Amino acid sequence: MAIALIGPSGAGKGTQAFRIVSQLGLHHISTGDLFRGSLEQRTALGLLAKRYMRRGDLVPDEVVDSLIEEWLLKTAPNQEILFDGFPSTLYQAEFLDKLLEQAGRKLEAVIYLQVPDEE
Template identity: 50%
Template sequence: MRIVLVGPPGAGKGTQAVRLAEKLAIPHISTGDLFRANISQQTELGKLAKSYMDAGNLVPDEVTIAMAKDRMEQPDAENGFLLDGFPRNVSQAEALDRLLDEESIKLDAVLDLEVPEEEVVKRIAGRRICRNDSSHVFHVTYSPPKQAGVCDVCGGELYQRDDDSEETVRTRLEVYHTQTEPIIDYYKAQGLVVTISSLGPVDEITQRALEALKREKAENK
């Protein structure tokens, strides 16, 4: 299957992308991983992207698109892929359509993870990270530490990252609504959007997504 995964910050896209890609035996292609790989390998695209990032500028769409094209042409993506973080806007979606048309292949589905805005704020703004080890993550509501402000694992101080503050989260949501959400309507016009709730246990969401994708594939046969 060839799938695009969309949803607001805090919808659990990263978690579900990894799980779904494994279940469907297709590569998980995330823009974050693409950028890190190209920059660390010092590819021409990576050097170009880094030059924009070092200057504090956004990486142009054409660079992101070129990275995605290169990754989708790798042998492990021959039978499908799951795109996470790309396309991020309508112009990228249009460019993806052109790329796929050139290869005479089509997307099977656009999986939209739906979550209420206040839940997004609660999920992200409630996160607390250990200063000693950032892999130790807690949540004031869903997975609180035994002692407030103290890491259960190593006793380090727990803190809220600047980009997890409520104000920043609401700004990120506004960017999502303005830039990324329009691609849902773009793909709805093609009959590709499958919307599921991203509320509940992680396993349940994964199962919900797999069942929705299975139905979509059966209906489009």
């Protein structure tokens, strides 16, 4: 099983991800975790992402997608996953769908957290 938890910054994705992971026993993965891990290991993708982040730019979809793909290939095929904050663009969503299909997996659900506008 794979679930994506998405929503705007500050919507509480991290809090809800913790609850979902605790209840369902899913493996939690966020792009932030991937960036930090790649930077600690000084991988080429991690260093590339760091250049964008240092300038205050968004890391391009292609770099994020490559990090996700690299991580997924190392994950056991039967491991259930919660993607926290990914995908965040239509391009990433299409990429994830294809990637999961190639891995014999399926995105079972997408949970969108919405924060109401203050009046």
